[in-house]
Amino acid sequence: MSETSVFDDLPGDLMIWVLIVSELLVFGAGLATFLAVRLTDPEGFALAQDMLHRTGAGLNTVVLVTSGALAALALHLRKAARRGPARLALVGAAGLGVVFLTIKGAEYAAKASAGIGWDTHPFFTFYYLLTGFHAAHVLAGVVVLLLVAWQDTPRNIEAGAAFWHMVDLVWVLLFPVLYLLR
């Protein structure tokens, strides 16, 4: 007799979902703590937030969601046995990940040249902690995408793309809270 589990319904490997939920919990706790600490100094947080470049972060969101679309397309192509275009889509997704990191690096450099550090205000402590941790995931994701472009079994691409979508998912929650909520 075969037994089916509700976990069988999940697309892809169960472990990638464990990772996705873990990451959402970590970043979720960080964002909730950020807003809780903001209660102690709303004006200070608003002034600090005004020093961020909202349009630049919006542009970076466009870059990251486009990269996510390319990763999803790569899996679609690989399942259709179109290995070359799938690899190209993965390299494109990784390339846009590098663009995201470059824009983020320019953002950090602008803050540093303005004399803004992680200890300037509690807002910036959370800003550097959360965006820096996210950027580390983007860097890891770029490596993962290039690895699965090389070892391009459908299962590998599915896992690599899922990791990349998780990075995307975290950003679409982080971006409005850190940059946009005034």
Add this chain to the structure above:
Amino acid sequence: MAMLRDPLLRAWGWLIGLSLCSTGVSLWHWPATLTPLAGALILTLGWLKARVILGRYLGLEAAPFWRRGFDIALALFCLLLLGLYLVSGLL
């Protein structure tokens, strides 16, 4: 036209549109009384983007049980964030 019906392309279009909307809402000069409404709108747009990524890119559209679970958990999380955001306006 066939391209416009492609689910991946449509998901990408939605994500770009929602991202531009939330940035636009934030850059708009809202009267002070409407700032909480703008915040609620921005968080709602963020929740919608997360739903698109989970449903279309991570494939939860094919797993309604998990889709519902993630939708509810994310909605509750966004409500928590909204509550914390709105309380700061009352202080």
